[in-house]
Amino acid sequence: MGELVIGTVKKxxxxxxxxxxxxxxxxxFAPTQEIIQSWFHTIRDYVKEGNKTVFKVISVNPxxxxxxxxxxxxxxxxxxxxxxxxxxRVRVLKMLEIAMxxxxxxxxxxxxxxxxxxxxxxxxxxxxxxxxxxxxHVVDELELDQQLKELIVELARQQVEVPPTKxxxxxxxxxxxxxxxEKIKAALLELAKTIQEKFPGVSVRIYVVGPxxxxxxxxxxxxxxxxxxxxxxxxxxxxxxxKYKVITAVQRLE
Numbered sequence: 001m002g003e004l005v006i007g008t009v010k011k012x013x014x015x016x017x018x019x020x021x022x023x024x025x026x027x028x029f030a031p032t033q034e035i036i037q038s039w040f041h042t043i044r045d046y047v048k049e050g051n052k053t054v055f056k057v058i059s060v061n062p063x064x065x066x067x068x069x070x071x072x073x074x075x076x077x078x079x080x081x082x083x084x085x086x087x088x089r090v091r092v093l094k095m096l097e098i099a100m101x102x103x104x105x106x107x108x109x110x111x112x113x114x115x116x117x118x119x120x121x122x123x124x125x126x127x128x129x130x131x132x133x134x135x136x137h138v139v140d141e142l143e144l145d146q147q148l149k150e151l152i153v154e155l156a157r158q159q160v161e162v163p164p165t166k167x168x169x170x171x172x173x174x175x176x177x178x179x180x181x182e183k184i185k186a187a188l189l190e191l192a193k194t195i196q197e198k199f200p201g202v203s204v205r206i207y208v209v210g211p212x213x214x215x216x217x218x219x220x221x222x223x224x225x226x227x228x229x230x231x232x233x234x235x236x237x238x239x240x241x242x243k244y245k246v247i248t249a250v251q252r253l254e
Contacts, residue, residue: 004074007021007022017035026065030047053079057069113144129156131157134223134224168218169251170214199225203220216250218233
């Protein structure tokens with residue numbers, strides 16, 4: 001009990017709603033008091049036939065095969081997390097079915113591979129994301145045959161687009177020289193150029209927040225490379241201070 005499940009509302013009755021549990025091929029029942037949250041509303045204010053949403057299991061009778069579920073006991077964050085996981089499972093299963101078809105294997109083999117990836121990663125989509133983020137070595141330790149590993153890497157590169165990683169910080173730059181503004185500008189331009197040259201996969205943007213504060217945004221597909229680029233920003237500042245006679249410091253924004 002307490003498990004979150006994906007359910008499709010099949011029928012609404014006066015005393016509750018009959019729900020098909022998509023992941024278990026089983027029917028459950030949600031009593032009225034476990035759906036509505038106010039006596040001023042009706043069941044249909046919360047669910048309609050055909051709706052797919054997240055429920056929480058509140059009781060199970062294995063002998064009678066009766067399962068009761070609740071809608072109102074599901075928190076918003078639990079709902080969002082469960083729906084995301086469900087969408088990932090559906091997407092990964094489709095990709096694994098494609099892989100198995102190419103290998104001449106049955107759809108059942110795709111389901112077994114899905115279960116294995118869930119055991120290893122929790123969310124089976126993570127392996128595909130990590131292949132794109134960090135490289136094909138992610139699958140090296142998996143207990144899958146080599147052909148399937150190669151197809152997982154291929155499908156990840158073809159079908160998965162990972163949002164870029166972004167790290168931002170605040171640069172403080174001060175100069176007491178007569179042409180201080182120009183020296184600060186030159187120092188920041190050299191900083192951006194050097195980072196870009198050392199980390200071609202990372203884009204660099206520096207702009208004024210309000211003197212003496214400047215914001216730096218580093219963005220890239222490889223998280224470790226973006227982290228390394230931000231570390232390099234701090235490493236470069238002492239030399240730039242000396243060269244342009246400016247006082248600088250950087251603080252990461254979380």
